[in-house]
Amino acid sequence: xxxxxxxxxxxxxxSDVFDGATIMIGGFGEAGSPIELLHGxxxxxxxxxxxxxxxxxxxxxxxxxxxxQNQVKKVICSxxxxxxxxxxxxxxxxxxxxxxxxxQGTLAERIRAAGAGIPGFYTATGVGTPLAEGKEEKLxxxxxxxxENALHADFAFVKADVADRYGNLTYNKTAxxxxxxxxxxxxxxxxxxxxxIDPKDTxxxxxxxxxxxxxxxxxxxNPIIESKAIxxxxxxx
Amino acid sequence: xxxxxxxxxxxxxxSDVFDGATIMIGGFGEAGSPIELLHGxxxxxxxxxxxxxxxxxxxxxxxxxxxxQNQVKKVICSxxxxxxxxxxxxxxxxxxxxxxxxxQGTLAERIRAAGAGIPGFYTATGVGTPLAEGKEEKLxxxxxxxxENALHADFAFVKADVADRYGNLTYNKTAxxxxxxxxxxxxxxxxxxxxxIDPKDTxxxxxxxxxxxxxxxxxxxNPIIESKAIxxxxxxx
Amino acid sequence: MKKIIALEIISGWDRNTIASKIxxxxxxxxxxxxxxxxxxxVSQYIEGGREIVYxxxxxxxxxxxxxxxxEIDLDLINAGKKPVxxxxxxxxxxxxxxxxxxxxxxxxxxVLGAMEVSIKGDLANWSTGTGIPAVGGAMDLVAxxxxxxxxxxxxxxxxxxxxxxxxxxxxTGASVVSRIxxxxxxxxxxxxxxxVLELNENITLDYLQMVTDGNVYQ
Amino acid sequence: MKKIIALEIISGWDRNTIASKIxxxxxxxxxxxxxxxxxxxVSQYIEGGREIVYxxxxxxxxxxxxxxxxEIDLDLINAGKKPVxxxxxxxxxxxxxxxxxxxxxxxxxxVLGAMEVSIKGDLANWSTGTGIPAVGGAMDLVAxxxxxxxxxxxxxxxxxxxxxxxxxxxxTGASVVSRIxxxxxxxxxxxxxxxVLELNENITLDYLQMVTDGNVYQ
Numbered sequence: 001x002x003x004x005x006x007x008x009x010x011x012x013x014x015s016d017v018f019d020g021a022t023i024m025i026g027g028f029g030e031a032g033s034p035i036e037l038l039h040g041x042x043x044x045x046x047x048x049x050x051x052x053x054x055x056x057x058x059x060x061x062x063x064x065x066x067x068x069q070n071q072v073k074k075v076i077c078s079x080x081x082x083x084x085x086x087x088x089x090x091x092x093x094x095x096x097x098x099x100x101x102x103x104q105g106t107l108a109e110r111i112r113a114a115g116a117g118i119p120g121f122y123t124a125t126g127v128g129t130p131l132a133e134g135k136e137e138k139l140x141x142x143x144x145x146x147x148e149n150a151l152h153a154d155f156a157f158v159k160a161d162v163a164d165r166y167g168n169l170t171y172n173k174t175a176x177x178x179x180x181x182x183x184x185x186x187x188x189x190x191x192x193x194x195x196x197i198d199p200k201d202t203x204x205x206x207x208x209x210x211x212x213x214x215x216x217x218x219x220x221x222n223p224i225i226e227s228k229a230i231x232x233x234x235x236x237x
Numbered sequence: 238x239x240x241x242x243x244x245x246x247x248x249x250x251x252s253d254v255f256d257g258a259t260i261m262i263g264g265f266g267e268a269g270s271p272i273e274l275l276h277g278x279x280x281x282x283x284x285x286x287x288x289x290x291x292x293x294x295x296x297x298x299x300x301x302x303x304x305x306q307n308q309v310k311k312v313i314c315s316x317x318x319x320x321x322x323x324x325x326x327x328x329x330x331x332x333x334x335x336x337x338x339x340x341q342g343t344l345a346e347r348i349r350a351a352g353a354g355i356p357g358f359y360t361a362t363g364v365g366t367p368l369a370e371g372k373e374e375k376l377x378x379x380x381x382x383x384x385e386n387a388l389h390a391d392f393a394f395v396k397a398d399v400a401d402r403y404g405n406l407t408y409n410k411t412a413x414x415x416x417x418x419x420x421x422x423x424x425x426x427x428x429x430x431x432x433x434i435d436p437k438d439t440x441x442x443x444x445x446x447x448x449x450x451x452x453x454x455x456x457x458x459n460p461i462i463e464s465k466a467i468x469x470x471x472x473x474x
Numbered sequence: 475m476k477k478i479i480a481l482e483i484i485s486g487w488d489r490n491t492i493a494s495k496i497x498x499x500x501x502x503x504x505x506x507x508x509x510x511x512x513x514x515x516v517s518q519y520i521e522g523g524r525e526i527v528y529x530x531x532x533x534x535x536x537x538x539x540x541x542x543x544x545e546i547d548l549d550l551i552n553a554g555k556k557p558v559x560x561x562x563x564x565x566x567x568x569x570x571x572x573x574x575x576x577x578x579x580x581x582x583x584x585v586l587g588a589m590e591v592s593i594k595g596d597l598a599n600w601s602t603g604t605g606i607p608a609v610g611g612a613m614d615l616v617a618x619x620x621x622x623x624x625x626x627x628x629x630x631x632x633x634x635x636x637x638x639x640x641x642x643x644x645x646t647g648a649s650v651v652s653r654i655x656x657x658x659x660x661x662x663x664x665x666x667x668x669x670v671l672e673l674n675e676n677i678t679l680d681y682l683q684m685v686t687d688g689n690v691y692q
Numbered sequence: 693m694k695k696i697i698a699l700e701i702i703s704g705w706d707r708n709t710i711a712s713k714i715x716x717x718x719x720x721x722x723x724x725x726x727x728x729x730x731x732x733x734v735s736q737y738i739e740g741g742r743e744i745v746y747x748x749x750x751x752x753x754x755x756x757x758x759x760x761x762x763e764i765d766l767d768l769i770n771a772g773k774k775p776v777x778x779x780x781x782x783x784x785x786x787x788x789x790x791x792x793x794x795x796x797x798x799x800x801x802x803v804l805g806a807m808e809v810s811i812k813g814d815l816a817n818w819s820t821g822t823g824i825p826a827v828g829g830a831m832d833l834v835a836x837x838x839x840x841x842x843x844x845x846x847x848x849x850x851x852x853x854x855x856x857x858x859x860x861x862x863x864t865g866a867s868v869v870s871r872i873x874x875x876x877x878x879x880x881x882x883x884x885x886x887x888v889l890e891l892n893e894n895i896t897l898d899y900l901q902m903v904t905d906g907n908v909y910q
Contacts, residue, residue: 105614128648342832365866
């Protein structure tokens with residue numbers, strides 16, 4: 001019996017995603033965005049989701065499609081505006097979706113904190129701005145900082161480049177972004193990868209996400225390219 | 238004019254290390270311990286130093302030698318006991334050196350916090366133990382945590398494996414340990430490496446310490462191996 | 475309070491000229507984050523053989539110019555989500571590490587646009603108070619960078635001053651800006667007000683004062 | 693208060709037998725940190741084709757057995773600073789990332805030695821109160837691991853109980869231990885006291901109670 005986190009069926013991979021779950025979605029723009037997992041989530045049909053991501057989706061594929069299916073109750077992100085955003089702006093204008101705006105670095109650090117067992121930390125980011133309202137303040141060396149809490153999730157949906165059966169991951173260029181820290185912060189990390197290799201071929205110096213942070217892997221060899229799909233007018237489902 | 242952090246003379250590398258400086262020393266045991274930089278510091282002669290490291294030196298080489306030269310006022314570390322420790326126990330027994338004991342994970346996180354601009358964070362480590370005495374407590378979800386502060390330094394002395402002129406570093410196996418986070422936390426990071434490569438040969442996916450965290454580099458092709466040196470009775474200077 | 479002051483807007487330096495002035499002030503070897511839009515122009519004007527390392531907050535250090543059409547890689551983008559390149563000696567990292575560079579004080583300079591800058595160095599550049607609120611990395615950049623440079627038109631399109639006694643829009647950061655490069659002047663934030671380092675040849679100090687809501691001095 | 697209870701110490705399971713009992717309780721696929729010393733034996737007794745991934749807090753996941761003499765690499769050591777190997781699928785990371793695995797609750801089991809364990813699960817294993825204080829990673833391990841297993845002799849060399857109502861030595865962590873594997877018994881920490889899961893064949897429950905400072909039940 002060997003450790004093997006690779007699964008073949010999307011429906012098995014996502015079978016325990018439940019109504020009301022909090023889900024982190026990796027990616028910055030389209031780079032590193034797990035579109036196939038998001039489409040799997042549309043097929044799964046879980047509702048009232050809280051989504052933690054940097055953005056709020058483009059067009060009607062991936063996160064844009066999930067939001068368009070009214071499966072999302074709330075988005076926690078740094079930047080919900082996008083030239084190609086359709087579904088989030090529509091629902092937001094109607095008051096049918098909640099938004100929590102978090103500075104991008106604070107978002108990243110809150111996610112990392114959850115993964116590292118840190119329930120709260122102080123930061124200078126946001127001090128004196130509307131996003132500091134209601135937050136505890138503390139002085140360190142005479143300078144004011146605000147307390148930010150860890151941001152946990154039930155699931156992380158992540159796109160990586162290469163995996164082995166232990167869940168060791170590497171990424172491609174700036175498609176790395178939020179994916180490694182989201183793997184750390186979620187109870188269950190679910191990963192789509194372009195390629196799967198034998199653990200013997202995993203270089204222990206080059207692993208970006210160690211397998212301990214990964215629960216399930218599916219191979220999607222030729223993932224949808226968001227910008228091309230949108231340009232072609234793609235709509236899911 | 239190109240960015241070039243490589244220097245050739247140890248005395249130039251360490252010329253601005255001053256009496257009373259706080260210096261982080263990388264390494265865990267002998268793996269990743271910058272012995273040549275420490276010997277350079279003995280030659281430099283700076284006194285009343287505060288040393289932040291995991292250990293407190295072995296024998297009379299490297300950190301053990303520096304302490305033996307009475308250049309160190311205080312050591313902040315997780316584990317000052319060692320079968321081969323000579324100089325620290327001697328001075329500690331005489332009350333001639335101060336010790337601040339920090340749990341190893343808290344030590345690492347405090348160093349990382351300094352590098353990441355986080356003045357303080359909460360942790361469960363140490364709660365209910367003597368090492369929590371005098372520390373602020375706070376409840377998160379009904380569980381008690383203590384506040385730990387960032388640990389900054391004037392200098393970090395670091396041993397890496399390979400560098401380029403920008404200061405991009407990779408390490409060898411478990412010789413990585415504290416070195417990358419110390420580079421982040423110090424005002425000036427001073428690095429000894431076994432090998433220097435052209436930036437064209439640096440793989441941007443594999444860089445462990447990005448050059449932004451590194452200030453000065455010196456090539457030490459065949460560094461002293463601490464355990465062998467101690468077995469041979471080596472003493473510096 | 476802000477009011478419309480300039481009915482006819484005198485034209486000052488163009489954006490390329492402003493960019494070249496900023497470029498002159500970036501020292502050799504510095505680590506720089508250029509905001510999306512106008513600030514991106516700065517990288518084209520680095521002269522004198524200086525080497526600058528550009529940071530993009532989505533995990534890219536050593537960012538190079540835009541790629542040729544046939545070299546575009548959609549996994550290699552900048553914080554504005556546009557295709558870019560990476561230079562030799564560059565590296566990739568994850569978002570928490572990338573923002574550690576910013577928040578930990580390792581970025582020497584960031585250059586950002588502004589809606590308003592106050593005489594105390596407060597910056598407002600992320601929200602008009604309407605529409606979908608979206609902050610991105612701006613608050614982290616101004617809180618963490620060693621020097622925050624603002625690149626801006628001196629007046630809004632409506633002729634209102636952008637340099638003000640007090641910002642009326644939601645802040646990005648309080649007391650964070652060190653220097654302003656406008657089409658009319660380069661100004662430092664000081665205890666005594668906006669200190670003019672350089673004045674556009676078409677602009678008098680009196681005029682600059684008239685179109686600035688807050689003390690201007692040389 | 694502790695006192696010398698057992699003048700003649702009955703011999704229980706040897707350390708290899710204790711290790712094999714712990715090994716039986718580690719599920720397939722779990723991530724485990726074995727403390728320096730006696731707990732290291734556990735890895736030799738994993739049977740039934742289970743695969744366990746070993747973590748060493750100095751930045752090594754997927755630790756393998758000690759190397760042959762000719763394969764020793766002084767840059768590849770464990771938390772006890774002894775040469776080890778790395779298995780296929782293993783990885784290296786820096787200290788903050790390694791302790792994120794511990795403190796973030798990603799290590800399923802850690803197995804540690806003890807000087808004292810209290811009936812509430814308090815653990816003392818880092819300081820006798822004398823000598824140079826040195827804690828290493830023990831406090832992080834007990835605060836962060838999902839399950840903390842203690843592997844210990846039931847009595848000190850002087851015949852004093854190590855399982856006590858209240859620890860007299862400085863704590864490593866409060867209410868952290870879930871299970872104790874001693875040479876006399878395997879016991880869970882519960883609200884009602886030390887619950888015996890398995891008793892050594894030479895030991896009666898009465899005797900176990902006599903050499904334990906705190907309620908023992910089956």
